[in-house]
Amino acid sequence: MAAGRDLSTMTVTLAFKARLAFVVFAALGLVGGVRASVVCENGYEDPVNVAYVRSRKVAEASGIVSSVANEGILWTHEDSGKHSRLYAISLLSDPPGEIVARVDLDEYTDRHEQSPDFEDIALSRCPHREGYCLWAGDIGDNCARLQSNGQPWSRDCGGRFYLMAVPEPRIEDHGGYEKLDAEDVFEVEVEYPDTGEYPDIPMDSEAMVVSPDGSKAWLIEKRHGLHWDYHHTPARIYETSQNLTSVPSRAKIPLRLVNTIYNPNGWKITGADLHPTGEEMIVRTGDDGGSYAYAFDKPFDFSTIRFEEKVASNVLHQPQPEAVAYDFTNVEGQQVGRAIWHISEQGEGNQPLEYVRCKTSGYQVRGTYRTGELP
Template sequence: MRWNRKYLLFLPGILVATGAWAQENMLFGYGQPKGRITSTEINEASGLIGSAENAGFFWTHNDSGDAARIFLIDDSARLRATYYLQGIVARDWEDIAMVKRSERNYLLVGDIGDNKNRYPFVYVHLFEEPTGNGATKRIDTIPKENITTFVMKYEDGPRDAESLFFDPVDDYLYVIGKRELQAGIYRTILPEIPTDTLILKRVGTIPHTFVTSADIRADGTEILMKNLLGVFYWNRKRTESVPQALKRPAVILPYRPEPQGEAIAFSRDGKGYYTLGESALGLNAILYFYQRR
């Protein structure tokens, strides 16, 4: 999502709809800057996920208009590796997630942005997580034959979304709608071998809007979402599905508003969460860490 002054007109409504004026819960501390994005290649960071294969590192990608590539950054926001997805078109990439299958870690990139609700299909690309070399700035390619693309459509028609995550407990892919005042929760199974178009079924709503990113903890016990002004948290009970957990009111967590905060992710060790925004309004994007108290 690109910065646009018209969003300022929606801020009061977003504050009311998200409860961003509610008192913050101090389960996590306030955001501490870890580093700023200095690479000119990362100019619209739109997704973020902690790396499983590269401890202490993160994967991110740009929003629409960029090549089909992902970036490996360290916890100081320095670019360490770039991987291009061969044969893939990046129409409007919005979020990135992690999947574990047969003891291997895979990344999921969601081409799910649709500002005008005009695309009949959206796409999710799955591929094994690369093992980067933190000592050198690497550029590499993920071959087309190593990428699985899932074609999806919503059961209730096209819509804009910027958030997805894969639940390691129930093995569903979840996509969260963006522009509705009550954001829709959609899900689908990801088969081992893609065949027909997958249907994203609506399984609930949350009383929040303009959701720009989401993540689930590696063990499936906690869920995070954010919009431009707030961070929302759910502690999932052992017997709950994701839709059941999201029926409860979210806990409002500390958040340092960014020029255009697009991305959020748990640390792999669960000791906190990170946020990353786009380089907007002439300001650098900063990687913030919110430590669990």
């Protein structure tokens, strides 16, 4: 919604525990399909395609995030080797799915030594000014990717990684196409510890999440099966070691290892989104893996993260699934903060926008927040 619009209070269920039946079935190895999550206690419906991106401008959509300030807007970006741009997809255009704005980042990425490899996008309050920022994660590095033998493809990668907080523009015209240059971008270069020995070596990541106040970011490893045992392959999680709201733009920030998680059901992690309550993170996985929920015993504390359950299967066989986001578009009021968006990195454009609705019957309200603002 546009800035200054009256905000309507939307209720959101935030159940801490999955149902006992799920725990029993999981222990017996009988879990299939989708289950409940912390923010959706009754479980999810199967994914449906609700619209298509009406353009080939985004040939390889590698990330997706829902706007909070702009009603009906999803933001996405392309993978490595493409333009350094963010694209606004409107769900209120006629037909829905039109790209209505782009934000160019060339002025900022051109000063880096290497071409950007944007792998994920997030949204938070800006760390350096008022308003909301879109975070573009230049975090990919195929050279550093660990192979099945546990060793990196090369030890001479020399990759450099950047997190860029781009002030989100106001979107008012859902029938046009606005070209914008990014302004007042905050960026930090992040650096992995590198002792030459695992786990303190750089990694390849395609999943980034940011705290809603913009103070901290986390990167999750895209990890191929260790010795071909995908189910017992640890994926590292690194976090920024300093408060991003108190460092200058263009600072270099060390990353620190905070935890490892197993690839869910053996599928490598290709995208993620953190719920603004800090009580749940959703991850997207490659191929036919689907989407999975992780819960936190302490909000935003990744040392307490634990696997919850599978929340969406890839029943539509989305090719190259690499992007996932909680829904804050307000296109379906009861789904705000509950439903999930997917988009494919299929490489041709015109991708379907996949929507996963939360089953809304029988809710017990535990907390509230407003559309148009994060809690």
